[in-house]
Amino acid sequence: MESQNQEQYSASRLLHTQTHIWNHIFSFINSMSLKSAIDLNIPDIIHKHGKPMPLSLLISSLQIHPSKSQNVYRLMLILTHTGFFSLQKLPDEAAEEGYDLTDASNLLLKDNPSSVTPFLLYQLDPILTKPRYKVANWFQNDDPTPFHTAHGKT
Template sequence: MESNLLKAQSHIWNHIFNFINSMSLKCVVDLGIPDIIHNYGKPMSLSKLISSLPIHPSKKPCIHRLMRIMTHYGFFSQQNVTDNELEIEYMLTDVSRLLLKDNPMSVTPFVQAMLDPVLTNPFHQLSTWLKNEDSSAFETTHGRLFWDYAAHDPIFNRLFNESMASDARLVSDLLIEKCREVFNGLESLVDVGGGTGTMAKALAKSFPQMECIVFDLPHVVHGLQGSDNLKYVGGDMFQEIPQTDAILLKLIDPPFRKVAYMVLT
């Protein structure tokens, strides 16, 4: 009986403190630790890493704890493990290379946007939202719908658009390589909710015979310039979508969404 109770308590504790993992990831990104290790050019000792960080001297011992968490979850690897923790050397992994700011496939903007308080605070209001008529917990928290909020907060709007662009860069090449036959023969395509056009730009370049339209809310596409077979159109997908041969839906219903990369023809 006591064993079962301890397992049950452990299960609850794991769920309580799971947020530490994502917030540790945010901390590592905010401090630029992957870039610091990458720019060092070889395995970097904890002591050298600490001296490279803009932290208060009293917080130095915390970096070892932070790196232990991130190493445990595969963001870094280590060597020269000794009793002297300051001499442990850290290296990047395939995961942390995706956090490098200069990596064309960097997901750093996605991390920063998805873990921003604007998007995390609504989760504290789920029980309140279930008791009212609001369409989302986001509306309960911020008093307006997600897209309306973004339209009135240029800083968050830019952060969110950059996160969507980084996600598109990561998958566009794979989409074009693996699904080329889907696009062959199409004369036109509308990327609904296409943001700043990262995915559509890749498609327009790979399929010059296809006219690509980036369709998003007016404040998202405002001021963006197209090219010969790429143009930006502002509007509301719930009102009307430009006529086309195919519609591309990438990520649906942010920020509480299911990922659905698919082409509807």
């Protein structure tokens, strides 16, 4: 009995540990999805609509290549899951839902004086993300900063 309990504990611990690692491996997807929403102007489009916006209308409001329209659902799924948008039942439609802003996405609106969009775009710009990929190299050389390792200058 004790061996079985140890195996269950060990399996549970392994699953918890793997989950922790997987969450860190894939956490960049959340940041990149959020950046994509900003680049596509999704928060402002939904805000301008003034009420929950059905996916089909959101897609037609975006400046994207038609072959990519089926992928907007996936982007919105991530952004809804991470709390940047919510899905609301549309009052006029029997089964259709629409995307609405949350407190978090309100802070992404261009006209919001408290907007964090400039900071988000700054932090996710390749000029700053590339050095983050070079930290291990920086530890192995005598460059003054990871930025210098990535870009060859301070």
